[in-house]
Amino acid sequence: MKKLNKPCRISQLSDKIAKPLLFGMALTAFSITVLIAFFIFQQGLPVLGEYGIWNILTGKSWRPTEGIYGILPMIAGTFYVTFLALAIGVPFGLATAVFLAELATEKTARIIRPAIELLAGIPSVIYGLFGMVVINEAMRFIEREILAGVLPPEYRWGYSILSGGMVLAIMILPTIINISEDAIRAVPRSYKEGALALGSSHIQTILQVILPSAKSGIISAVILAMGRALGETMALIMVIGNVPMLPRHGILSLFAPAATLTGTIALEMGYAGPEHRAALFMIGVVLFCIIALLNSFAMAATRRGVGK
Amino acid sequence: MPEKNNKIITENLNFYYGKFQALKDINIKIGEKKVTAFIGPSGCGKSTFLRTLNRMNDLLGEVRIEGKVLIDDSDIYRSDVDVVTLRKKMGMVFQSPNPFPMSIFENVAYGPKIHGIKNKNTLQEIVEKSLKQAFLWDEVKDDLNKNALSLSGGQQQRLCIARVLAVEPEVLLMDEPTSALDPISTLRIEELIQDLKKEYTIVIVTHNMQQAARISDYTAFFLNGEMVEYDRTENIFTKPKDKRTEDYITGRFG
Ligand SMILES: Nc1ncnc2c1ncn2[C@@H]1O[C@H](COP(=O)(O)OP(=O)(O)OP(=O)(O)O)[C@@H](O)[C@H]1O
Ligand SMILES: [Mg+2]
Numbered sequence: 001m002k003k004l005n006k007p008c009r010i011s012q013l014s015d016k017i018a019k020p021l022l023f024g025m026a027l028t029a030f031s032i033t034v035l036i037a038f039f040i041f042q043q044g045l046p047v048l049g050e051y052g053i054w055n056i057l058t059g060k061s062w063r064p065t066e067g068i069y070g071i072l073p074m075i076a077g078t079f080y081v082t083f084l085a086l087a088i089g090v091p092f093g094l095a096t097a098v099f100l101a102e103l104a105t106e107k108t109a110r111i112i113r114p115a116i117e118l119l120a121g122i123p124s125v126i127y128g129l130f131g132m133v134v135i136n137e138a139m140r141f142i143e144r145e146i147l148a149g150v151l152p153p154e155y156r157w158g159y160s161i162l163s164g165g166m167v168l169a170i171m172i173l174p175t176i177i178n179i180s181e182d183a184i185r186a187v188p189r190s191y192k193e194g195a196l197a198l199g200s201s202h203i204q205t206i207l208q209v210i211l212p213s214a215k216s217g218i219i220s221a222v223i224l225a226m227g228r229a230l231g232e233t234m235a236l237i238m239v240i241g242n243v244p245m246l247p248r249h250g251i252l253s254l255f256a257p258a259a260t261l262t263g264t265i266a267l268e269m270g271y272a273g274p275e276h277r278a279a280l281f282m283i284g285v286v287l288f289c290i291i292a293l294l295n296s297f298a299m300a301a302t303r304r305g306v307g308k
Numbered sequence: 309m310p311e312k313n314n315k316i317i318t319e320n321l322n323f324y325y326g327k328f329q330a331l332k333d334i335n336i337k338i339g340e341k342k343v344t345a346f347i348g349p350s351g352c353g354k355s356t357f358l359r360t361l362n363r364m365n366d367l368l369g370e371v372r373i374e375g376k377v378l379i380d381d382s383d384i385y386r387s388d389v390d391v392v393t394l395r396k397k398m399g400m401v402f403q404s405p406n407p408f409p410m411s412i413f414e415n416v417a418y419g420p421k422i423h424g425i426k427n428k429n430t431l432q433e434i435v436e437k438s439l440k441q442a443f444l445w446d447e448v449k450d451d452l453n454k455n456a457l458s459l460s461g462g463q464q465q466r467l468c469i470a471r472v473l474a475v476e477p478e479v480l481l482m483d484e485p486t487s488a489l490d491p492i493s494t495l496r497i498e499e500l501i502q503d504l505k506k507e508y509t510i511v512i513v514t515h516n517m518q519q520a521a522r523i524s525d526y527t528a529f530f531l532n533g534e535m536v537e538y539d540r541t542e543n544i545f546t547k548p549k550d551k552r553t554e555d556y557i558t559g560r561f562g
Contacts, residue, residue, distance in 0.1 A: 190406035194468070197364060198419040198475055199396035208422065213409050 040288055044281035062244040064276040071283055073244040077258035081236060082229040084165025085172055090222055093176030101184040102206055120174035128238030131167035136239055139163050143255055155255040159241030162254040167235050172225035183217020184210060216302060223298040230290065233262040242267060261287050313340040315479060315509040316361060321375035323356055330356045332533040343501060343510045345520035348530030354513040358481050362398035363391055396423060399477030403484040405464035407456035412448050415456045415467055419475035434474050442470035443500055462493025482512040498523050517557055521545050529553045
């Protein structure tokens, strides 16, 4: 009798404890988000107030020693590299995902997939090193030997938006490949059979039936990748040059050195005086808002995908 | 056997999934513009056979085929055959309705589009004609932009038939097209088949013996990968020659 009763009481008890415990943990996670937001805003908002949000967001120079805090160059730098990374990484990643899900033999996939998993696990500082010795060297060669005639002199060091975009493109590949491949594999086989039975070629089937059916998953992949790209700090610091200047040479600006929002915070926090420090927090506020905006887009996009 | 005009002929057809032989020495002649039904217990190879006729089995990895499949007297497994043309000619309707997750219009226009028709008006005409042929037009004409997945199962299956008709096939291969449908939808599809046989050669797999008796001109009975008996439908159902056929249609097994 006793033996029968005991586990029963334990399970009752554990139910009583487990629920509040789980709730408590969820609440903690929520509170931490709120706390982070609170402290960043608390530290950064005074500067925003003092210099005016518009002046800061559209200010073209960042000279903390002189009390000039325009972050437009960093916003531009961040968006340029992110956009480039997506422009390179999304087609590449999507093509790889299609290949793995639709075309590769099991044997080939077994070789490629672990390599992609590995790519996802490499620390970003290693990507930075790779960028410095491979991509930047190549860029420097191109800038000095091939495009020397057309590039302004300050664009000759290999540190550039394009280098940053390429390094980031590689870094977001695993995200895009893995999530898109899952989305493609989740497309019902019957769609594919239906299309082929109508006389579509395999490629037509992929482009016109499979990819559109996997759309919402692919959009999630792109948005997650964008989040990763926006937040990336270390690898970009090592390849982008960290020059907070607005590039202004049209398409040639691809070769311009630049700075990112995250990189500036990481590089300057160590030696910043009080106001400079507050200004760096203010960059944090801006980043926070950008990411929050992006997340709400992502949610809206996924919801629309589910509703369909 | 049946007519002067045979659309599909198979000669000593064997089919293997890996080591498993799913079809054994099938010899059949399927008449043009006739409805031919395949019946038989589950797993006897009806779908497999149907899918050898438009080479859908090519998609599977470890399969092997022996013997000949002649359509309009030419061997469809010869290496120079264009599978796309073949599949366009051999329209297939699947057991469960599988419209694409697009609008009704896009579903029907899909086939003509991939086969090169770009003109909007032409597409519009094809869509309307095909939907009318499939007796779906009246139900959907007011909202062709509606997502096809929001249609009922029976409507979806008629949409799939319209989608096939839009590419103007010569043969319709139907794999249990009514098994997922209610009696009323089933009846509509059966009427549709009666109507379509004026223009198309129809091969239909069915588990429903009454259905085979109602709609087909010829019936083939399959068992364990073999074609046990093939004859005019009334003969199969009234005076089967083979004991196994008789047992099956009288419900004594399977
Ligand atoms: N892709 C496959 N790989 C291996 N074996 C298969 C495959 N598809 C079918 N088979 C086998 O081949 C045999 C015939 O299958 P098939 O689907 O043609 O039967 P069926 O007569 O259509 O049955 P049902 O009436 O249940 O649809 C079965 O034994 C089945 O297990
Ligand atoms: Mg079947």
